[in-house]
Amino acid sequence: MSVEMTRRTFRPCWCAAGAFLIVVVMAAGCAKSGTESAAPTSTTKTQLDYAIAIHGGAGTISKDISVERRTAYENALENVLRRGVEMLEAGGDALDTVEAVLRMMEDDPLFNAGKGAVFNHEGGHELDASIMDGETLACGAVAGVTTVKNPISLARLVMERTPHVLLAGPGAEVFADETGVDRVDQEYFFSQRRYDAWRKTLEKKSEAKDAVRGTVGAVALDRDGHVAAATSTGGLTNKRFGRIGDSPVIGAGTYASDAGCAISATGKGEEFIRNAVAFQVSMLVELQGLDVESAARQVLESRLEPESGGVIALTTDGSIAMTFNTQAMPRAAADSTGRFEVLIW
Amino acid sequence: MSVEMTRRTFRPCWCAAGAFLIVVVMAAGCAKSGTESAAPTSTTKTQLDYAIAIHGGAGTISKDISVERRTAYENALENVLRRGVEMLEAGGDALDTVEAVLRMMEDDPLFNAGKGAVFNHEGGHELDASIMDGETLACGAVAGVTTVKNPISLARLVMERTPHVLLAGPGAEVFADETGVDRVDQEYFFSQRRYDAWRKTLEKKSEAKDAVRGTVGAVALDRDGHVAAATSTGGLTNKRFGRIGDSPVIGAGTYASDAGCAISATGKGEEFIRNAVAFQVSMLVELQGLDVESAARQVLESRLEPESGGVIALTTDGSIAMTFNTQAMPRAAADSTGRFEVLIW
Numbered sequence: 001m002s003v004e005m006t007r008r009t010f011r012p013c014w015c016a017a018g019a020f021l022i023v024v025v026m027a028a029g030c031a032k033s034g035t036e037s038a039a040p041t042s043t044t045k046t047q048l049d050y051a052i053a054i055h056g057g058a059g060t061i062s063k064d065i066s067v068e069r070r071t072a073y074e075n076a077l078e079n080v081l082r083r084g085v086e087m088l089e090a091g092g093d094a095l096d097t098v099e100a101v102l103r104m105m106e107d108d109p110l111f112n113a114g115k116g117a118v119f120n121h122e123g124g125h126e127l128d129a130s131i132m133d134g135e136t137l138a139c140g141a142v143a144g145v146t147t148v149k150n151p152i153s154l155a156r157l158v159m160e161r162t163p164h165v166l167l168a169g170p171g172a173e174v175f176a177d178e179t180g181v182d183r184v185d186q187e188y189f190f191s192q193r194r195y196d197a198w199r200k201t202l203e204k205k206s207e208a209k210d211a212v213r214g215t216v217g218a219v220a221l222d223r224d225g226h227v228a229a230a231t232s233t234g235g236l237t238n239k240r241f242g243r244i245g246d247s248p249v250i251g252a253g254t255y256a257s258d259a260g261c262a263i264s265a266t267g268k269g270e271e272f273i274r275n276a277v278a279f280q281v282s283m284l285v286e287l288q289g290l291d292v293e294s295a296a297r298q299v300l301e302s303r304l305e306p307e308s309g310g311v312i313a314l315t316t317d318g319s320i321a322m323t324f325n326t327q328a329m330p331r332a333a334a335d336s337t338g339r340f341e342v343l344i345w
Numbered sequence: 346m347s348v349e350m351t352r353r354t355f356r357p358c359w360c361a362a363g364a365f366l367i368v369v370v371m372a373a374g375c376a377k378s379g380t381e382s383a384a385p386t387s388t389t390k391t392q393l394d395y396a397i398a399i400h401g402g403a404g405t406i407s408k409d410i411s412v413e414r415r416t417a418y419e420n421a422l423e424n425v426l427r428r429g430v431e432m433l434e435a436g437g438d439a440l441d442t443v444e445a446v447l448r449m450m451e452d453d454p455l456f457n458a459g460k461g462a463v464f465n466h467e468g469g470h471e472l473d474a475s476i477m478d479g480e481t482l483a484c485g486a487v488a489g490v491t492t493v494k495n496p497i498s499l500a501r502l503v504m505e506r507t508p509h510v511l512l513a514g515p516g517a518e519v520f521a522d523e524t525g526v527d528r529v530d531q532e533y534f535f536s537q538r539r540y541d542a543w544r545k546t547l548e549k550k551s552e553a554k555d556a557v558r559g560t561v562g563a564v565a566l567d568r569d570g571h572v573a574a575a576t577s578t579g580g581l582t583n584k585r586f587g588r589i590g591d592s593p594v595i596g597a598g599t600y601a602s603d604a605g606c607a608i609s610a611t612g613k614g615e616e617f618i619r620n621a622v623a624f625q626v627s628m629l630v631e632l633q634g635l636d637v638e639s640a641a642r643q644v645l646e647s648r649l650e651p652e653s654g655g656v657i658a659l660t661t662d663g664s665i666a667m668t669f670n671t672q673a674m675p676r677a678a679a680d681s682t683g684r685f686e687v688l689i690w
Contacts, residue, residue, distance in 0.1 A: 137619045143589070144513060164588045165615045168489060169514035171587010242516010243509045244488070251596045251621035270510045274482045276596035279621040283628055 048318025049336035050088035051221045054080055054101055055322070056111050056330035057214035057233075058266045058310035061344060070344065072110055073330050077342045080104045081332040084220060085340070094220040094228035094262070095133050095156075102129070102152040102230045105216040109191040112214025114150060116191045117234025119198035122241050125189040127234055128248040129155040130166075134227035134256035134316075141248040143168040149182035152232045155248070157181065165250060169242070194237070201238040215247055217254070217264025219314045227262035227316055229254050229278075236269070245269025251279035258316050260286035261295070267309010267326065275303045281313055293321040300325050393663025394681035395433035396566045399425055399446055400667070401456050401675035402559035402578075403611045403655035406689060415689065417455060422677040422687045425449045429565060430679045439565040439573035439607070440478050440501075447474070447497040447575045450561040454536040457559025459495060461536045462579025464543035467586050470534040472579055473593040474500040475511075479572035479601035479661075486593040488513040494527040497577045500593070502526065510595060514587070539582070546583040560592055562599070562609025564659045572607035572661055574599050574623075581614070590614025596624035603661050605631035606640070612654010612671065620648045626658055638666040645670050 056077060084101045088094075106114025117125045129151035130141035140159025143166065148154050157179045158167050167175050176183065215233035222228075231254045233247040246253035246269035253272060256262040260282030265272050272278070277299055284295035292315045300310070300323055310324020312331060322331045322343075332342040401422060425446050432442045451459025462470045474496035475486035485504025488511065493499050502524045503512050512520050521528065560578035567573075576599040578592040591598035591614035598617060601607040605627030610617050617623070622644055629640035637660045645655070645668055655669020657676060667676045667688075677687040 132619075139619050144516070162585065162588075163615065164585060164590075165618045166589040166594075167585065167587045168589050169516075169587055171489070171514075171585060174586055240507065240509060240512065240516060241519055242512045242514055243507075244511040244513050245509075249511075249594060249596075250618050251594075251624060255621075270508065273510045273595050274477075274484050276600075276621055276624040279596065279624055280628065283625065283632075287629075288632065 048221065049223050051314055051318040051320055051333070051335035052081065052084040052088060052097065052101075052218065053312040053314055053320045053322055053333040054084065054105070054216070054218045054331065055264065055266055055310065055312045056105065056216055058324045058326040058329040059213045060326065061328040061330070063345065073344055074342050076105075076108050076110050077330055077332040081334050081340065081342065084218065085334045088220060088222055089336075091223050093224075094222040094226050095131070097220040097222065098218040098228045098230035099131060099152055099156055101218045102216060102232050103150045106150050106152060106232055109193075110214075111216045112194070112234045113216045113232040115189055116194060116214075117189045118194050118214070118237040118239075120235070120239045120241055123198070124241075125186055125234055126239075126241070127151040127232070128245060129230070129232040130248045130250055130254040131155045131159060131230040132228065132250060132254055132256035132262075133159070134229070134258040134262050137257060139165055139250045139254075139256075141166045141250060141254075142172045143244045143248040144242065145172045145176065146186060147173060147183045148176050149184045149188065152230055154179065154181050155230075166248060168244065189234070197237050213266060213309070215266040217266060217312060219256070219262040219264055219312055221262070221314055221316060221318055225316050226258055227256050227314060229256040229262035229264050231264040231266075246272035246277070249273055251276045253278060255279045255282050257282050257286065261292050261313045261315045263296075263311050263313035265309060265311045266329065267324075268305075271304055271308045275299070277304070277311065281311060285315060291315075292319050293323070296321040296323040393566070394568050396659055396663040396665055396678070396680035397426065397429040397433060397442065397446075397563065398657040398659055398665045398667055398678040399429065399450070399561070399563045399676065400609065400611055400655070400657045401450065401561055403669045403671040403674040404558045405671065406673040406675070408690065418675050418689055419687050421450075421453050421455050422675055426677040426679050426685065426687065429563065430685070433565060433567055434681075436568050438569075439567040439571050440476070442565040442567065443563040443573045443575035444476060444497055444501055446563045447561060447577050448495045451495050451497060451577055454538075455559075456561045457539070457579045458561045458577040460534055461539060461559075462534045463539050463559075463582040463584075465580070465584045465586055468543070469531055469586075470579055471584075471586070472496040472577070473590060474575070474577035475593045475595055475599040476500045476504060476575040477573065477595060477599055477601035477607075478504075479574070479603045479607050482602060484510055484595045484599075484601075486511045486595060486599075487517045488589045488593040489587065490514075490517045490521065491531060492518060492528045493521050494529045494533065497575055499524065499526050500575075511593060513589065534579070542582050558611060558654070560611040562611060562657060564601070564607040564609055564657055566607070566659055566661060566663055570661050571603055572601050572659060574601040574607035574609050576609040576611075591617035591622070594618055596621045598623060600624045600627050602627050602631065606637050606658045606660045608641075608656055608658035610654060610656045611674065612669075613650075616649055616653045620644070622649070622656065626656065630660060636660075637664050638668070641666040641668040
């Protein structure tokens with residue numbers, strides 16, 4: 001089976017002015033499943049100053065999408081990635097960086113997180129997010145929030161201001177009341193595209209068949225050598241009220257440990273929960289000494305069903321894996337060597 | 346530091362009539378942390394026909410508790426264990442068995458699950474439970490349910506009747522409406538002891554300091570060679586509305602895999618989530634070939650803070666671990682060789 005791979009590569013020159021020399025490479029190749037690695041296992045790894053990867057959800061995106069739509073994806077990912085690089089280049093924390101870039105993606109209706117979140121069975125929006133600090137294993141998550149503009153920031157506040165990890169539903173809203181995070185009404189999350197997808201799914205009386213899931217995630221390594229991970233989602237189109245997927249579950253959708261890796265997952269949430277995918281990849285790196293690419297690939301290939309989803313992951317040496325077993329996973333990666341690339345298929 | 350260990354051992358004679366020859370042994374020993382193993386690593390392991398372990402929560406129980414209270418714990422655990430043994434002896438499924446014994450513990454106000462659940466900050470009860478089948482990795486969980494008499498049975502229905510793993514809050518109640526599970530009003534969960542504990546905690550304005558946490562759990566191996574695990578809890582006294590601990594999180598509080606182990610955890614839920622304790626123990630058994638006792642001990646000793654909690658775990662060869670780093674963990678274990686023991690400290 002031949003799957004065309006489209007790649008857009010940017011190689012910025014990190015001179016003082018920060019001018020970007022952008023080289024766009026459109027490469028067609030053959031890939032059974034999409035995999036990317038910053039540092040192939042056969043080469044000697046060198047410690048990078050910083051690195052970042054982001055994803056916009058694993059799923060199906062037709063190769064025949066319009067140029068406008070493709071450009072929209074690529075521009076969105078490029079802008080988000082550039083913001084992350086700027087923060088890390090300036091010495092920003094990995095934790096601050098993954099939160100900031102996820103806020104950008106939550107604000108973009110292109111993705112299924114924050115504005116643009118999918119509709120649940122009742123025609124509403126319930127948002128989930130989680131964040132984790134690889135240095136301390138501190139983590140926070142929210143599930144089923146309905147009025148919070150940026151769930152990832154509320155997840156971080158759960159981590160920093162409560163003794164808890166996960167707050168759900170109305171209780172999470174009560175907590176939001178105490179924090180001063182931006183609130184919105186449900187209409188804010190509306191997007192015509194997600195509404196049409198929901199109506200179509202309703203007619204079929206199906207659930208969990210969203211072609212492009214659109215969960216967003218980020219992993220980052222900062223100049224202090226610490227990693228962090230974050231994930232945010234609107235879940236599944238037409239999902240049952242109260243369903244919690246993997247995104248807010250630490251160990252399933254998100255994990256970060258300096259000793260293992262930082263990782264954000266996207267895909268069939270229940271598969272990722274039952275296999276504790278994020279934690280499992282980190283364990284394979286930490287305990288079995290696998291490089292992050294091999295660890296991610298091993299879990300996807302040996303544990304998950306085909307078409308389950310994908311992960312982005314990164315270790316403290318700056319190695320990045322972006323692995324998926326679906327047709328597409330909009331994603332982007334950059335590091336302190338000048339790597340700067342945006343990919344969809 | 347010398348910690349007295351009190352043990353009550355029953356050795357039933359498995360004759361046709363099922364008559365029990367009960368030997369009660371009260372042994373005083375020295376244990377830094379409580380650990381039990383059905384099959385010490387130094388002996389050759391033999392495949393057992395079936396095995397079961399249960400726990401009633403790790404925490405602090407004074408050695409000076411009244412004889413009545415101690416007897417109440419021991420009798421409750423003994424009755425639950427006997428029911429489990431009867432089911433497994435008769436060829437019952439591990440999954441049916443862990444559900445049945447957890448229902449008994451949920452119905453007993455002695456434990457912090459179902460009737461007798463602790464009060465949250467608002468003076469209500471929110472219940473969490475999860476269950477997992479080690480043969481298929483099928484799993485189900487509910488969080489924050491308020492009207493379901495036996496949350497463990499609702500968790501099983503999530504597993505069997507939905508494509509999801511975790512349903513939370515009002516959405517889980519809506520699902521309960523469709524299933525016909527027994528419903529109760531909040532007063533059903535009332536117990537004077539938990540009420541008094543809550544009032545005391547409220548006065549101190551503290552949270553998460555319940556002396557006896559009282560989460561319940563079970564792991565079982567059936568005659569078909571499959572394992573299952575289940576956990577149920579009322580959470581932390583005075584917990585924040587909407588807080589989800591480790592009990593309903595697959596990989597944190599509960600996990601089951603024939604390839605690894607079945608495990609149920611109890612303790613500081615957030616610590617167990619951030620370390621994916623249940624999954625981690627199972628991974629150490631599966632990938633590193635550790636016996637279940639060593640795996641459980643390694644995770645508790647190397648990953649968790651002192652006084653964090655404990656786990657019960659069992660592998661398909663019938664080896665049982667009951668490990669904790671708190672003062673006490675009411676627990677009991679039995680297997681097809683006639684082992685039948687109940688312990689508190």
